[in-house]
Amino acid sequence: MKNVRIWFTKEYECKYISHLDLNRCMLRAVRRGGLPIWYTEGFNPHPFVTFPLPISLGIDAKRECMDIRIVDDTYDITQIPSAMNKYLPRGIQVFDATYPQLDPKYICFAKYSAQLSADGVEDKTLKEKILDLTKLDSVIIQKKSKAGMKDIDVLPYIKAMDFKFDNTCSFEVILPAGNTKNVALPLVIKAIENNLSLELNYSITKLDMFTEEMKQFL
Amino acid sequence: MIHLYSKEVEKILLKVQKPGRYTGGELNSIIKDKDKVDVRFAFCFPDTYEIGMSHLGMKILYSQFNSYDHIWCERVFAPWTDMEGLMREKNIPLYALESGDPLTEFDFIGFTLQYELSYTNVLNMLSLAGIPLLSKDRKELNNIVVAGGTCTSNPEPLADFIDIFFIGEGEEVDLEVIELYRKCRNENKSKDEFLKLAAQIKGVYVPSLYKVDYNEDGTIKSFAPTNGAPETVEKRIIMDMDNVYYPYTFVVPLVEIVHDRAVSEIFRGCIRGCRFCQAGFLNRPVREKSKKTILEQCKKLCESTGYDEVSLSSLSSSDYADIVGLLTCLTEWSDDCGVSLSLPSLRVDGFTDDIMSKIKTVRKSGLTFAPEAGTQRLRDAINKNVREDELLKTCHVAFSGGWTNVKLYFMIGLPTETLEDVEGIAKLGQAVVNEYYRCEYRTKGKGVNVTVSASSFVPKPHTPFQWEAQDTIETILNKQKHLKESITTKKITFNYHAANTSFLEGVFARGDRKLCKVLLKAAEKGFHFDGWNDCFDFDAWMQVFEECGIDPAFYASRKRSFDEILPWDFISYGVSKEFLKAECERAYQSVTTPNCREKCSNCGAACYKGGVCVEKRQNMVH
Ligand code: SF4
Ligand code: SF4
Numbered sequence: 001m002k003n004v005r006i007w008f009t010k011e012y013e014c015k016y017i018s019h020l021d022l023n024r025c026m027l028r029a030v031r032r033g034g035l036p037i038w039y040t041e042g043f044n045p046h047p048f049v050t051f052p053l054p055i056s057l058g059i060d061a062k063r064e065c066m067d068i069r070i071v072d073d074t075y076d077i078t079q080i081p082s083a084m085n086k087y088l089p090r091g092i093q094v095f096d097a098t099y100p101q102l103d104p105k106y107i108c109f110a111k112y113s114a115q116l117s118a119d120g121v122e123d124k125t126l127k128e129k130i131l132d133l134t135k136l137d138s139v140i141i142q143k144k145s146k147a148g149m150k151d152i153d154v155l156p157y158i159k160a161m162d163f164k165f166d167n168t169c170s171f172e173v174i175l176p177a178g179n180t181k182n183v184a185l186p187l188v189i190k191a192i193e194n195n196l197s198l199e200l201n202y203s204i205t206k207l208d209m210f211t212e213e214m215k216q217f218l
Numbered sequence: 219m220i221h222l223y224s225k226e227v228e229k230i231l232l233k234v235q236k237p238g239r240y241t242g243g244e245l246n247s248i249i250k251d252k253d254k255v256d257v258r259f260a261f262c263f264p265d266t267y268e269i270g271m272s273h274l275g276m277k278i279l280y281s282q283f284n285s286y287d288h289i290w291c292e293r294v295f296a297p298w299t300d301m302e303g304l305m306r307e308k309n310i311p312l313y314a315l316e317s318g319d320p321l322t323e324f325d326f327i328g329f330t331l332q333y334e335l336s337y338t339n340v341l342n343m344l345s346l347a348g349i350p351l352l353s354k355d356r357k358e359l360n361n362i363v364v365a366g367g368t369c370t371s372n373p374e375p376l377a378d379f380i381d382i383f384f385i386g387e388g389e390e391v392d393l394e395v396i397e398l399y400r401k402c403r404n405e406n407k408s409k410d411e412f413l414k415l416a417a418q419i420k421g422v423y424v425p426s427l428y429k430v431d432y433n434e435d436g437t438i439k440s441f442a443p444t445n446g447a448p449e450t451v452e453k454r455i456i457m458d459m460d461n462v463y464y465p466y467t468f469v470v471p472l473v474e475i476v477h478d479r480a481v482s483e484i485f486r487g488c489i490r491g492c493r494f495c496q497a498g499f500l501n502r503p504v505r506e507k508s509k510k511t512i513l514e515q516c517k518k519l520c521e522s523t524g525y526d527e528v529s530l531s532s533l534s535s536s537d538y539a540d541i542v543g544l545l546t547c548l549t550e551w552s553d554d555c556g557v558s559l560s561l562p563s564l565r566v567d568g569f570t571d572d573i574m575s576k577i578k579t580v581r582k583s584g585l586t587f588a589p590e591a592g593t594q595r596l597r598d599a600i601n602k603n604v605r606e607d608e609l610l611k612t613c614h615v616a617f618s619g620g621w622t623n624v625k626l627y628f629m630i631g632l633p634t635e636t637l638e639d640v641e642g643i644a645k646l647g648q649a650v651v652n653e654y655y656r657c658e659y660r661t662k663g664k665g666v667n668v669t670v671s672a673s674s675f676v677p678k679p680h681t682p683f684q685w686e687a688q689d690t691i692e693t694i695l696n697k698q699k700h701l702k703e704s705i706t707t708k709k710i711t712f713n714y715h716a717a718n719t720s721f722l723e724g725v726f727a728r729g730d731r732k733l734c735k736v737l738l739k740a741a742e743k744g745f746h747f748d749g750w751n752d753c754f755d756f757d758a759w760m761q762v763f764e765e766c767g768i769d770p771a772f773y774a775s776r777k778r779s780f781d782e783i784l785p786w787d788f789i790s791y792g793v794s795k796e797f798l799k800a801e802c803e804r805a806y807q808s809v810t811t812p813n814c815r816e817k818c819s820n821c822g823a824a825c826y827k828g829g830v831c832v833e834k835r836q837n838m839v840h
Contacts, residue, residue, distance in 0.1 A: 013223075013241035013243030014243065016232075016240075021472055021474060025472065028524045028526070031524075031556065032524035058231075086524075087523075088245065089243055090243060091472075201228075
């Protein structure tokens with residue numbers, strides 16, 4: 001029995017499907033692609049599948065992963081992408097399958113690129129307005145948590161936005177991600193929206209995941 | 219160019235529930251170069267994505283149209299209210315999922331009509347697309363609005379809106395009309411000329427070519443074709459089920475839908491002539507696919523979609539002539555490759571445990587029976603061939619095999635029904651409960667759960683009950699109450715349908731052209747999703763009828779005489795009116811009619827010279 005980490009993209013239309021739908025899609029491809037997947041034992045056996053860091057709806061992802069367990073040690077995992085892609089939509093494509101090197105608990109950061117716009121505001125102006133926010137002492141937004149509403153200061157994350165030197169309002173940013181601490185970029189954008197009293201359109205791409213030492217998650 | 223929906227749509231997708239229904243891009247969806255196709259067809263399903271994507275007819279025609287290089291068929295569904303609100307707010311016209319193009323860019327806008335309460339969605343979808351609702355306001359030879367599906371068996375309530383109705387099965391007639399359209403366009407013909415020529419094609423009904431006059435009491439005085447249109451419109455029917463087009467692949471949705479699985483259609487029609495059942499009469503005679511074809515289609519579909527469940531579709535699957543042989547050969551294949559079988563419309567009597575246990579629907583949801591009526595007398599009157607002792611025997615076998623769930627489907631408001639018949643429903647439910655406790659080998663320590671569902675009977679065109687008065691809402695409510703009180707055990711769960719929804723369904727099912735103005739007004743008021751409780755507003759509907767000066771009871775609650783001209787009389791489904799009348803009379807005498815395999819009753823459908831009408835009957839007992 002071996003663990004296998006399957007790497008895939010989730011883009012275009014497929015960024016609009018929920019985690020549950022993604023799970024269904026991937027499982028279908030795993031089963032029909034003939035992967036010798038391990039089923040849990042017990043009363044209601046089901047294929048053993050976990051997603052180290054599930055992505056939220058509405059975000060494009062370039063490097064997502066899913067862990068499965070296979071029962072046939074001689075199975076050649078390099079055939080996984082072609083076996084599964086046959087049953088996957090164009091927005092979800094498997095590009096690699098590896099033996100996991102790190103436990104998912106080591107995921108600490110995720111890197112995103114994002115582009116913002118607001119109807120009736122020039123991108124350049126929008127960028128300046130956002131940069132102006134960094135002069136504030138804090139940018140607070142309320143977030144629902146198990147213990148009720150909680151105030152969060154997203155200022156450090158706005159400061160971390162690395163804007164492109166052009167006339168667009170595009171940036172890259174690295175945010176805490178993982179089981180212990182997780183900051184969702186749409187929440188940061190929501191805080192900016194509230195502060196600027198503007199309705200923002202965004203497109204976000206999750207580029208990669210890293211460990212605490214900023215090593216790529218493998 | 220991989221994003222097919224527009225930037226404007228993208229901006230609202232994150233603000234609606236389940237955005238995955240509005241994006242397209244599913245596995246096996248078909249993208250063509252719009253500059254290289256000749257005809258663009260928008261296949262519109264007037265309900266949500268989840269429901270429309272589960273519909274077999276749409277899958278068949280989508281694949282079939284797209285199998286031609288010069289046609290690009292795309293899918294359109296009714297956006298849910300949150301999406302519709304945003305689309306209207308931002309002036310985003312209704313678009314097709316494959317190209318993201320608005321419906322105005324299509325040559326054909328085709329609706330499938332499965333349910334009367336979806337009519338407002340048809341109009342609402344046209345309005346969302348910015349297309350004029352009335353046929354006469356669409357003057358050019360494009361945006362031709364066509365409609366097919368069960369409800370075209372009485373197309374009249376939509377006569378002012380639809381350019382062309384397809385009567386019967388669509389595989390051939392739709393394509394003939396598309397070809398005629400190409401020809402007319404090449405010859406620069408007008409829309410009117412095209413419609414007149416289309417009316418000559420068998421299975422085509424062009425409502426604008428017919429003139430209706432009314433008597434003072436509101437009934438029809440005359441119904442006359444003009445411009446050479448045929449007096450009787452005959453249904454189209456496919457006789458060779460092994461060679462008719464069937465898709466090798468389905469679009470696999472990204473989001474969960476109602477029936478997310480492969481489907482193989484095993485036959486069309488039904489040998490049983492239950493007198494209330496419209497599907498049974500519209501689709502005569504029974505035509506089967508061979509085992510070989512079915513197996514091959516199941517294999518190909520699972521291979522191309524990745525589905526590991528295949529459902530066998532028909533009106534009454536256990537009536538497939540060699541059902542045991544079919545299931546045996548299918549389970550051999552499905553066991554082998556990890557696919558599970560489901561049979562939604564299965565009469566479980568006469569099956570071995572072995573076969574039953576292999577069927578996923580039976581395994582998962584328990585046994586389902588549709589006795590439809592509570593007493594043998596009423597079952598004879600509606601010609602529903604389910605006997606209490608047989609039902610109990612099958613339950614007994616199933617209970618011994620470990621099943622604990624039974625679902626029983628009934629109708630209330632059937633012609634000739636008395637309160638005694640209504641009580642009979644509760645009694646039959648109780649008998650099933652008792653049978654469980656009588657069963658020695660039942661699952662020990664577990665109770666039984668019997669679900670009794672009662673829908674309200676709606677008389678439908680082209681059935682022996684097409685002349686009957688539908689029970690008024692008040693009567694239905696009384697019967698529901700009576701039934702509820704007759705059920706005394708907690709082992710029975712009782713479900714029933716809203717009586718006022720059935721009333722409205724009944725009005726449109728047997729309506730005439732005068733109802734067009736009611737629908738128009740309803741559309742102007744923004745009615746939509748009337749089949750959904752969240753949207754259905756009965757009082758608002760009654761208000762519309764009042765404003766139009768139309769009494770809905772005229773259509774639903776009135777008993778017609780045999781010699782009245784019915785709005786749908788000009789359509790022939792092969793079954794003669796004489797046969798329907800005779801069947802209606804037999805109902806009142808509680809006399810049953812044998813099924814097509816037992817004995818041919820000369821209903822008229824033998825005119826198609828095939829299917830069960832020419833089958834050799836094995837047991838010539840009658
Ligand atoms: S068995 Fe009766 S109710 Fe069912 S499809 Fe056939 S005719 Fe209709
Ligand atoms: S003609 Fe006879 S066999 Fe054919 S459908 Fe009618 S009753 Fe059945």
